[in-house]
Amino acid sequence: MLTIYCLRHGTTEWNQQRRIQGRQDTVLLPEEVSRLQHLELALAWKQLDWYSSPLMRAQQTVQALGMNYQTLEPWQEMDWGCWEGQTLANLRQQHPEELIYQEQRGIHLHPAQGESPYQVLQRITQWAAHENTQQLTHSPKVIVTHKGVIRPLLAAATGWLMLDKYPTRLNWQRAHGFTWSPAQGWQLKSLNIPLTQPPLEV
Numbered sequence: 001m002l003t004i005y006c007l008r009h010g011t012t013e014w015n016q017q018r019r020i021q022g023r024q025d026t027v028l029l030p031e032e033v034s035r036l037q038h039l040e041l042a043l044a045w046k047q048l049d050w051y052s053s054p055l056m057r058a059q060q061t062v063q064a065l066g067m068n069y070q071t072l073e074p075w076q077e078m079d080w081g082c083w084e085g086q087t088l089a090n091l092r093q094q095h096p097e098e099l100i101y102q103e104q105r106g107i108h109l110h111p112a113q114g115e116s117p118y119q120v121l122q123r124i125t126q127w128a129a130h131e132n133t134q135q136l137t138h139s140p141k142v143i144v145t146h147k148g149v150i151r152p153l154l155a156a157a158t159g160w161l162m163l164d165k166y167p168t169r170l171n172w173q174r175a176h177g178f179t180w181s182p183a184q185g186w187q188l189k190s191l192n193i194p195l196t197q198p199p200l201e202v
Contacts, residue, residue, distance in 0.1 A: 001181040003140040006150050008172045009058040010036055018087045022080035028060045036064035044198030052144045061144050074127040078148030081114025106163040107155050117152035128180040157188040
């Protein structure tokens with residue numbers, strides 16, 4: 001069984017502007033880098049293996065936390081296609097019917113020239129299955145990734161179809177734990193774990 005703790009990258013200027021980033025390689029705000037540098041990780045987090053999406057905002061997050069890491073291509077942000085660089089408010093104004101249609105598709109929402117949350121889930125599940133066959137023992141992993149990856153993972157683990165708001169509010173400055181096995185697929189382990197406290201189990 002794989003145990004994975006997902007952490008969303010730190011804040012960028014596009015986050016503040018509510019612009020859809022997707023595969024655009026934006027960077028962290030200087031003040032966010034400073035916040036992460038001054039965050040005192042619990043020892044248990046420092047003892048885990050760290051990984052990152054290849055996008056710079058994720059790598060900068062791990063670097064600011066002072067951890068060594070490897071990049072994982074499957075864990076990069078969802079490709080938002082033609083929506084990248086836009087805000088949802090602008091899209092609703094410019095393409096109201098398309099937005100209504102896509103939002104009613106939930107996990108199968110699919111921006112033009114992009115990918116759906118379900119396709120994101122498929123690629124990280126393929127990674128998990130491959131990872132499972134490569135190792136006899138599995139130490140927990142911390143993966144710095146993106147909101148557009150964590151949400152479909154949460155959907156798979158809980159049966160949420162992404163048609164409405166998830167009933168538990170996610171703190172994007174905290175880690176979220178999941179497990180994966182061939183028999184059970186994705187399972188929720190724990191949500192909103194502060195990095196200043198050890199996970200419940202490592």
